[in-house]
Amino acid sequence: MSQDDVMPIPDDVWNDLIEMQPGEMKNRGPLASRWRDEAVEQLLTSGHLVADGGRVTRTKVSLDAEALWEVLPEDGSTMGNQRARTELGWRDERRYENAKAILLATSEIAVGRGRGGSIKRITDPSGSLEQVPNSPAPTSRAAVPPEVESRADVQAPVDEERRVTRAPASTETERAELHKTIWRIANNLRGSVDGWDFKTYVLGMLFYRFISENLTVYLNEQERLAGNEGFDYRNLARADAEVGRDETVKEKGFYILPEDLFANVRAKARHDENLNETLSRVFKNIEGSAVGATSEDDIKGLFDDLDVNSSKLGPTVAKRNEKLVKLLDAIGDLPLGGAFRENNNDLFGDAYEYLMQMYASAAGKSGGEYYTPQEVAELLARITVVGKTEVNKVYDPACGSGSMLLKYEKVLGHGKVRQGYFGQEVNLTTYNLCRINMFLHDIPYEKFEIAHGDTLIDPAHWDDEPFEAIVSNPPYSIKWEGDANPLLINDPRYAPAGVLAPKSRADLAFTMHILSWLAVNGTAAIVEFPGVLYRGGAEQKIRKWLVDNNYVDTVIQLPPDLFFGTTIATCVLVLKKSKPDNTILFIDASAEFTRQGNKNRLTADHQESILEAFSKRDDVPYFAKLVDHEVIADNGYNIAVSSYVEAEDTSVAVDIRTLNAEIARIVVSQSTLRAKIDAIVADLGESRERGRGGGARLSDHSRGEFG
Numbered sequence: 001m002s003q004d005d006v007m008p009i010p011d012d013v014w015n016d017l018i019e020m021q022p023g024e025m026k027n028r029g030p031l032a033s034r035w036r037d038e039a040v041e042q043l044l045t046s047g048h049l050v051a052d053g054g055r056v057t058r059t060k061v062s063l064d065a066e067a068l069w070e071v072l073p074e075d076g077s078t079m080g081n082q083r084a085r086t087e088l089g090w091r092d093e094r095r096y097e098n099a100k101a102i103l104l105a106t107s108e109i110a111v112g113r114g115r116g117g118s119i120k121r122i123t124d125p126s127g128s129l130e131q132v133p134n135s136p137a138p139t140s141r142a143a144v145p146p147e148v149e150s151r152a153d154v155q156a157p158v159d160e161e162r163r164v165t166r167a168p169a170s171t172e173t174e175r176a177e178l179h180k181t182i183w184r185i186a187n188n189l190r191g192s193v194d195g196w197d198f199k200t201y202v203l204g205m206l207f208y209r210f211i212s213e214n215l216t217v218y219l220n221e222q223e224r225l226a227g228n229e230g231f232d233y234r235n236l237a238r239a240d241a242e243v244g245r246d247e248t249v250k251e252k253g254f255y256i257l258p259e260d261l262f263a264n265v266r267a268k269a270r271h272d273e274n275l276n277e278t279l280s281r282v283f284k285n286i287e288g289s290a291v292g293a294t295s296e297d298d299i300k301g302l303f304d305d306l307d308v309n310s311s312k313l314g315p316t317v318a319k320r321n322e323k324l325v326k327l328l329d330a331i332g333d334l335p336l337g338g339a340f341r342e343n344n345n346d347l348f349g350d351a352y353e354y355l356m357q358m359y360a361s362a363a364g365k366s367g368g369e370y371y372t373p374q375e376v377a378e379l380l381a382r383i384t385v386v387g388k389t390e391v392n393k394v395y396d397p398a399c400g401s402g403s404m405l406l407k408y409e410k411v412l413g414h415g416k417v418r419q420g421y422f423g424q425e426v427n428l429t430t431y432n433l434c435r436i437n438m439f440l441h442d443i444p445y446e447k448f449e450i451a452h453g454d455t456l457i458d459p460a461h462w463d464d465e466p467f468e469a470i471v472s473n474p475p476y477s478i479k480w481e482g483d484a485n486p487l488l489i490n491d492p493r494y495a496p497a498g499v500l501a502p503k504s505r506a507d508l509a510f511t512m513h514i515l516s517w518l519a520v521n522g523t524a525a526i527v528e529f530p531g532v533l534y535r536g537g538a539e540q541k542i543r544k545w546l547v548d549n550n551y552v553d554t555v556i557q558l559p560p561d562l563f564f565g566t567t568i569a570t571c572v573l574v575l576k577k578s579k580p581d582n583t584i585l586f587i588d589a590s591a592e593f594t595r596q597g598n599k600n601r602l603t604a605d606h607q608e609s610i611l612e613a614f615s616k617r618d619d620v621p622y623f624a625k626l627v628d629h630e631v632i633a634d635n636g637y638n639i640a641v642s643s644y645v646e647a648e649d650t651s652v653a654v655d656i657r658t659l660n661a662e663i664a665r666i667v668v669s670q671s672t673l674r675a676k677i678d679a680i681v682a683d684l685g686e687s688r689e690r691g692r693g694g695g696a697r698l699s700d701h702s703r704g705e706f707g
Helices: 011-018 028-035 037-046 060-071 081-088 093-105 160-164 171-190 195-225 238-243 245-252 262-269 275-288 317-333 346-363 374-384 403-412 428-440 507-517 538-548 604-616 629-634 656-694 700-706
Strands: 049-052 055-058 109-111 118-121 394-396 421-425 448-452 467-472 518-528 552-557 571-576 584-588 594-596 599-601 624-627
Touching: 060 081, 060 093, 081 093, 081 118, 093 109, 093 118, 093 594, 109 604, 171 195, 171 317, 171 346, 195 245, 195 262, 195 275, 195 317, 195 346, 195 428, 238 245, 262 275, 262 317, 275 317, 346 403, 346 428, 374 403, 374 467, 374 518, 374 571, 374 604, 394 403, 403 421, 403 428, 403 467, 421 428, 428 448, 467 507, 507 518, 507 538, 507 571, 538 629, 552 604, 584 604
Parallel strands: 394 421, 394 467, 421 448, 467 518, 552 584
Antiparallel strands: 049 055, 109 118, 518 571, 552 571, 584 624, 594 599
């Protein structure tokens, strides 16, 4: 979960929590009634409370986390870890790290610039508190240090002023609350349906609402500009609506009759015994509106995965319609209605991205196949546009849900990708999700071209102008046809290397394809499985060709456990066709992460550290190394970062002479103690013998030894 997704604990809940005394047990039932059950669950999963049957009590780490927050500067400036421990008076480093881990996991604090060593409160750009810590609320038990999961002991007193330091609700708080509502609705609605399967219904209905409102606002604005102030497309008669169909399709790419709009279908849904058929007809009509138009390929099949007649929704038509009514109401009640009027269309796109992230997280490995964590996607996008304010177009050959492509909207700004967004995806469901994602981020249909198919065997965009920016997180080490297909060795994408990537590992086939599609002045950033950087055989030959032809610009070692479905520490391979020299920069960013929930995360500070090293191309001890081509060639074209960036030795230096002297002192002390013990044992034995002969007392010597 990203930093912006942390759910604040309401003020009334927090004020009650900090009044709980150490070891004081509270019945969970009344708390759930007063606080709301989700707040109790949040406090339990975050480690603030522990449960004992039907009762709960506050943990030590809850108070420690609060105490740590209080010593940090309110203006968001950094404080060193050692200084923070001194301020708190904590000698136990583990206690400090536990409190720090929870605050980091809930985005209350962030690591200072650079490689760590300091922390700071998270503040907004103006310097005021973005959110005063209300309680850590990680989304996984993994965020709670193991030693505090079942312990409620506590030392630190509660600061009574804590209740009045909360900042007022902000846009980010509202956004977090929206995310919380969306995820709760998605889980409540699905019932017994698998969450991964149910995602198509939630995401599909969100899209249906979006295009309905988007079209309505557009047509209303056009009419009002023409002087028709009271016009509302939702209430227009069908015959009148048909008049503007052709012109609207040219502009928007699709058309929806007033009776088929989300709001109008929802209004009648509860009393529509044939709701499933109504929705099926509506979706067919929307796709059909683009037939014969230039937008046909962009609209076709968008609702294919939203099967309103599926038994997953219920065993009977009535049960399915009951579920569909709830789904329409839930999506319709989301507070997104002012999005277009406020020129803030990304509310829909943001909600969609959040849902995909949560579904990917819950799905594990399968989720990782279609969604790349946002902070990784942003880092790659920023790498490809260093020094540029706009690019001709961007491309991802394994685009998944399109989240990496859409990062250019954030990195460069709206309209800075002149010719649009291009990609290809082999999975049909994910291909549809990607196109929906483009619409939800208000990318006009003529500004994106997403193809369905196997990029390695049947690539799209053959005839397009090369791409100035390419990002990709292709599937790791998948099988492909390779040399089993005799045509591929002559494919102009793969032929230059003189060898094909192994059939069991297609990683470098994607790399060669990307290089072929890259513009002369372009940059590509590719997430790679680490083995491709050092393995022998065909992969070594491909690396040799890439290095000898000076296409490899930078190799970045990422931290482990960033991606859904794998804990592997992946790498980023940066390619360029117009390098000024023949060196390669190696960056070891394996320590640039913060643990949040059950995954690691690249914060904004971590991204800046990597980008700064990437831009400056200077040697930085234990972090970055610029290496000549000859050195790499002599090393067998191994381009693993660990081969060139020395790892920092964190072991403590020991003076061997001092150590030997200490050992000698211990040996002498041990011999002295041994002699005393032997004397005492011997004296006890003599005393026992005398006792048998006449009841003699312990000798004066013996009594002296024992005091």
